[in-house]
Amino acid sequence: MTGAILYVSEYLLYAGRVSVTASILAEDRITLTPMADSPELARALDDANVPTLLAAYAYLTHDADFLERFAPHIRPAYSNPPTDIPEDIADELRIRIRRLLTTGDGLADSTPSDALVQRIMSVTVGEPVEDEFLELVYDQCGFRPWIDRSKVAGRKTPKAGFKVLVIGAGMTGMAAATKLREAGYDFVVIEKNADVGGTWYENRYPGVGVDTPSHFYSFSWEIWPQWSHYHPHGADMQRYMLAVADKYDLRRDIRFQTTVERLVWDEKTCMWTVTVRNSAGACEDIVVNAVINGHGPVNRYKMPDIPGLADFNGPVVHTANYPSDLDLKGKRVAVIGTGASSAQLCGAIAAEVAELTVYQRTKHWVIYNPEIAHDVSEGMKWALANIPTFKEWFRFRVYWSAADGLFANVLKDPAWEGNMQAVSEGNEMTRQYALSYMHAKFADRPDLIEKLTPDFPIFSKRIILDNGWFDALARPNVHLEDKGIARILPNGIEAPDGSVFECDVIICATGFNVSKMVGDLEIKGTGGRDLGEEWGDEDPRSYLGMCVPGYPNYFHTVGPNSAPNHAAGQNLISEAQVNWIIEALDRVNEAGARAFEVRQDAFDAWNRKVDERMPQMIWTHPRANSYYNNSKGRVFLSWPWRLVDFFNATRRPEEGSYRLIA
Structure with a gap:
């Protein structure tokens, strides 16, 4: 599961448990049972993600003209300047969809055409989405599942x-x-x-x-x-x-x-x-x-091939086979590896261990996504569960921002001559974003910047999403070692220079075969x-x-x-x-x-x-x-x-x- 950036605002606050049902039929009709008009609904719509609400509204009403009013203001993910929808048309959208949900006023009597669906896709992600994506979106976002073979007329029953x-x-x-x-x-x-x-x-x-x-x-x-x-x-x-x-x-x-x-x-x-x-x-x-x-x-999972590992006196575990009863509080812990599992683990344990030494063989690019630590509010859960097509359109936005919308990062530009740390202008912009984040986090730790900065293009290896990893490395009880490991001793880990980190537990975050x-x-x-x-x-x-x-x-x-x-x-x-x-x-x-x-x-x-x-x-x-x-x-x-x-x-x-x- 490779990392990806997705910026998400706070969508909805608690909207109450009112009832709404919808039936989305792939071939023809949409029906909707109106929900109660309530202060909770109004508040939910005030906090909802506007492009997702717009997509749901346009799908349900076929109002292409209203959709186009938003087009100049919605921009691709990670763009500068970012999406900036004027409050007057956002408020008008909330009024319209509130009326639609509570009265059914404006509901179309059929599903929209492929052309309109494609236009909704393009407008709400701020860039063209070609027609080759239609079948994927219909299937993967739940609008029109590809095929239920039990319902295919004339299909031969398996022998x-x-x-x-x-x-x-x-x-x-x-x-x-x-x-x-x-x-x-x-x-x-x-x-x-x-x-x-x-x-x-x-x-x-x-x-x-x-x-x-x-x-x-x-x-x-x-x-x-x-x-x-x-x-x-x-x-x-x-x-x-x-x-x-x-x-x-x-x-x-x-x-x-x-x-x-x-x-x-x-x-x-x-x-x-x-x-x-x-x-x-x-x-x-x-x-x-x-x-x-x-x-x-x-x-x-793969254990590291390090002399003496079997002779260590304390627990030696792999992240993929982590014992539920392992207590690290107050312990001296060594973590071998600095990939995604290590970054997650170290961010979680750094505050409770006495001392943590992390052994780095390979550098990794790290990206900060503020959304990674966000909880989904009860209001957002309610919207996903109850507002017709909201969850389908939200899934589409996530797919676009976290998957194929990022593909340009891994495609070499033959004309790129900027540097050996990137493969295109866009890839270089992503690298600079990651660098700026690292430099901001470690403004007073040039030693960590030197140890952590890769010399290869971002996305050429799996990236790490920072959810406490950089904060852990900045702690006084955490040390990042990049000089290698000579051998494991019964009481700790010996570096090539002969120094020894005495530890109680060794955790191997060394990946898989x-x-x-x-x-x-x-x-x-x-x-x-x-x-x-x-x-x-x-x-x-x-x-x-x-x-x-x-x-x-x-x-x-x-x-x-x-x-x-x-x-x-x-x-x-x-x-x-x-x-x-x-x-x-x-x-x-x-x-x-x-x-x-x-x-x-x-x-x-x-x-x-x-x-x-x-x-x-x-x-x-x-x-x-x-x-x-x-x-x-x-x-x-x-x-x-x-x-x-x-x-x-x-x-x-x-x-x-x-x-x-x-």
């Missing part, structure tokens, strides 16, 4: 006995379970943990949070109005996952505390034999037609091919991040070159891949075939396309080196286009790109 096994019950696995059931497929989910949530079940360290905004980092079919924070804490995210599992009754098809160990393809039967092990250690073979691997790349995408799984395909051997420890390749020739009916989600590393959007990638996979299974079902396999020529052509694109991207800058790249410099993780391009590419398998095995 009885055709079974799918899903690995993992994190975001992708839960999406797969929801949509497989909707599509009528028999399936089972295998989950190693005791409940759903994946990353958000496992990551429980102090300060854990999400750098993707809440109102976008969620399922498009379950847009939640109950977020407590604009950027969810880890517990917020897990509560959402649990609520989704409850609402859709997902647990009845999940086998918990069970681990998948081996997948073997049988060419004669066109079936996968999946070996699983339960919590008691007993193994079982499950024979299925297809496998969707949703175990994710940030599921296998992202490049070995099969993890510990053994995956045997056609002719005994071994996917782990073919991909090795750091060189995975696939088709659309999902398929590999020689492994029929095996779909590896969130795979090579499918990560949205320009900004937010892993939720969209997961949903899009699940959609494509079910479309692929439907091709098998419709043809009466047994298996789906991507063609070698399509696989090769796709990877050539990715390789040809990468030199245009920031991640191939000479100074960029991150977990997006392997040791040879190849960018194996990142999707080098926009989210809308991934969405449009995964509506259905391209004819000629695959073969069906009869």
Whole structure:
């Protein structure tokens, strides 16, 4: 989940619990039951975000002329000068939408045209939004979900006995379970943990949070109005996952505390034999037609390879396996790593520990987003839950500001000659914003500015959203070490110069083994091919991040070159891949075939396309080196286009790109 900036004002104060209902039908009509006119409603509208209210009003009324009165005053996110809507027309909007909500006066009798929706999008984000984004917005913002296969006339019901096994019950696995059931497929989910949530079940360290905004980092079919924070804490995210599992009754098809160990393809039967092990250690073979691997790349945490680590006398923990009973109060703590997890952790524990030393190997760009610490007011929750289309339009604004609206940052400008720390004028402006924030925070600490300032372009590695990280580093009990670690002693950490920091606890915020995408799984395909051997420890390749020739009916989600590393959007990638996979299974079902396999020529052509694109991207800058790249410099993780391009590419398998095995 890459970081992103999103500036959000205080939207609504408490507006009371009055009732409003709306039915938004994709094809034709909108109906609305008027709500009570009340002081709470008036106050809510006074505090509401004006562009979002405008979008909802224009959608419900089709009042294009009134919409255009705002166009000169709304500017793109992060622009200078910022959006500045005159109070007179803002007040007129509040009066109009109050009348609409309380009386129904002005409500259109049909949904707006594509042209009007596109114009609402463009006006309310302050820049042109092209028509290629329409289908994504309709689907991902909940206006017109892409497809409910259970309601498709003439669609062939999946063949009885055709079974799918899903690995993992994190975001992708839960999406797969929801949509497989909707599509009528028999399936089972295998989950190693005791409940759903994946990353958000496992990551429980102090300060854990999400750098993707809440109102976008969620399922498009379950847009939640109950977020407590604009950027969810880890517990917020897990509560959402649990609520989704409850609402859709997902647990009845999940086998918990069970681990998948081996997948073997049988060419004669066109079936996968999946070996699983339960919590008691007993193994079982499950024979299925297809496998969707949703175990994710940030599921296998990585301990640092430092001499003496096993000999330390105190607790040694990883942030991804943080014990709930670890007490740090008054302790001397060493944190190894300075990425996103470390920044969140240190911001949360610095005030309670006696001494904190943070060991930095890699510098990271840090961006301040004042919204990250803001709570969602009860009024905003009420508006999201009750004002027709408000939550849909708010989700669109978040998507635009935190995802594809940021794409220009990662695209190299061939004409850029400014410096080696940026790839374009816009990228340099973002870098200067981050620098100005750092210099302001550490005006009296030039030593920290020197230690923290990267020499590579911003966005070429994952950025950090500051939520207490810089404040923690400025504390007198916190020390940032950038000279490396020689070894771990039983009583502390020794630096290369021989100095020792004596500590009671070592916390490793050292990330995950992202490049070995099969993890510990053994995956045997056609002719005994071994996917782990073919991909090795750091060189995975696939088709659309999902398929590999020689492994029929095996779909590896969130795979090579499918990560949205320009900004937010892993939720969209997961949903899009699940959609494509079910479309692929439907091709098998419709043809009466047994298996789906991507063609070698399509696989090769796709990877050539990715390789040809990468030199245009920031991640191939000479100074960029991150977990997006392997040791040879190849960018194996990142999707080098926009989210809308991934969405449009995964509506259905391209004819000629695959073969069906009869």
